[in-house]
Amino acid sequence: MQYRIDKKSGKELSVLGMGCMRFPAVLGVTGKKKAQALVETAIADGINYFDTAWLYAGNEETLGEALENLGARNRINIATKLPILLVKKPEDFDRYFNETLKRLRTTFVDYYLLHMLTDVSTWERLQSLGIREWAAAKQKSGAIRQFGFSFHGNRDSFLALLAVYEWDFCQIQFNYSDENFQAGLTGLNAAAERGIPVVIMEPLLGGRLADSLPKEARGILSGAKMPEGVANTPAAWALRWVLNHRGVTVVLSGMTTIPQIRENASVAGVSTVHSLTKEELDVYGKVRAVFSAQNKIACTGCGYCIPCPRGINIPGVFSAYNSSYLMGRLAGWQQYMTSAVFTSKKHGGPSLCVACGRCERHCPQNLSIIQQLRLVRRRMEPFYFRLLIAGVRRFLGHTGGAKPKGTVS
Numbered sequence: 001m002q003y004r005i006d007k008k009s010g011k012e013l014s015v016l017g018m019g020c021m022r023f024p025a026v027l028g029v030t031g032k033k034k035a036q037a038l039v040e041t042a043i044a045d046g047i048n049y050f051d052t053a054w055l056y057a058g059n060e061e062t063l064g065e066a067l068e069n070l071g072a073r074n075r076i077n078i079a080t081k082l083p084i085l086l087v088k089k090p091e092d093f094d095r096y097f098n099e100t101l102k103r104l105r106t107t108f109v110d111y112y113l114l115h116m117l118t119d120v121s122t123w124e125r126l127q128s129l130g131i132r133e134w135a136a137a138k139q140k141s142g143a144i145r146q147f148g149f150s151f152h153g154n155r156d157s158f159l160a161l162l163a164v165y166e167w168d169f170c171q172i173q174f175n176y177s178d179e180n181f182q183a184g185l186t187g188l189n190a191a192a193e194r195g196i197p198v199v200i201m202e203p204l205l206g207g208r209l210a211d212s213l214p215k216e217a218r219g220i221l222s223g224a225k226m227p228e229g230v231a232n233t234p235a236a237w238a239l240r241w242v243l244n245h246r247g248v249t250v251v252l253s254g255m256t257t258i259p260q261i262r263e264n265a266s267v268a269g270v271s272t273v274h275s276l277t278k279e280e281l282d283v284y285g286k287v288r289a290v291f292s293a294q295n296k297i298a299c300t301g302c303g304y305c306i307p308c309p310r311g312i313n314i315p316g317v318f319s320a321y322n323s324s325y326l327m328g329r330l331a332g333w334q335q336y337m338t339s340a341v342f343t344s345k346k347h348g349g350p351s352l353c354v355a356c357g358r359c360e361r362h363c364p365q366n367l368s369i370i371q372q373l374r375l376v377r378r379r380m381e382p383f384y385f386r387l388l389i390a391g392v393r394r395f396l397g398h399t400g401g402a403k404p405k406g407t408v409s
Helices: 032-044 059-070 091-104 120-128 131-141 155-162 184-193 215-222 234-243 258-268 278-294 314-326 329-343 358-362 369-380 383-395
Strands: 003-005 012-014 016-019 049-051 077-082 109-117 144-151 169-173 198-201 248-253
Touching: 003 248, 012 016, 012 248, 016 032, 016 258, 032 059, 032 258, 049 198, 049 248, 059 077, 059 091, 077 091, 091 109, 091 131, 109 120, 120 131, 120 155, 131 144, 144 155, 155 184, 169 184, 184 198, 215 234, 215 278, 234 248, 234 258, 234 278, 248 258, 314 329, 314 369, 329 369, 358 369
Parallel strands: 016 049, 016 248, 049 077, 077 109, 109 144, 144 169, 169 198, 198 248
Antiparallel strands: 003 012
């Protein structure tokens, strides 16, 4: 494992961090034994940065229990997040933070983030509630070691946020599919110039740069040469691209199996700054072109848009829609039925949407979800498909009734 220096704290952080949001779960319940095995393997492979959040159901508790069982708390760094969308009054800062400490079974947090900070106006709202004074007091007491934010807005908003506070670190989305998305390369370099450590999320674009690449893109990668000792996989290529950038301190990967940890750790062991050759960079350009041409909706599957008031599994239907282009319409329909439609409480897809806009207000990617749900319905729900769904819904006791006013069509 390689380590990079957090210039604000002086800590050595593993270049590969573990994103805990995707701990293995069955029916929404995290498998604690499996999660502990993953944490133990990660630590053994040199990973010392673990990212979770108050909003990840059961996640902080699972990580805290695993670290306590392993006696590993003081050997690693915990990063977790304040759910700023839920903060309405000054007392909420302590309420959520104290619950986090209890869940994590710890007395301090190494890296504490404002979760989903998108613009200066949101920061100003938090300031009016006393976030500056609260954070300063927590840092003085040692309860919070480093204070930062995770970002989900546009580039200009990110640059403005860098200037309004002396941040200890920040977290942005960054991957080779689009280096200008959100904060992008410009934001990464701007933070680095200020000496602010940058943690990268979504290096695999919610796994789609690993598991959902078109056949043509996979062929381009498999035909290119990988450094000795590193498996030639799409995930390895994606991680190497991010680690090639000087401003990156830690790259988070939502590893769900021990082989994934082993593979990613091997990549992290050889990937240094500016180590990619011109030929390798050309490979990324070719893959990016193929991927972009067939990737219709840039959803990362983060889940912030759900639960939908109408019960639509929005990330699920978007993923199936993209799969219908990447892997063929039949494969997309199969995924749509099994992982999208029948995970909905109302056993339906985009046709249930009433355009309330709640999903769009919570989307970190700022997607036009309502409009895109219309596109999904047109492709994924032809008339004979809707007849099938209607029959299934009647069988399951959902008579449907009149179409609600404002329903997507």
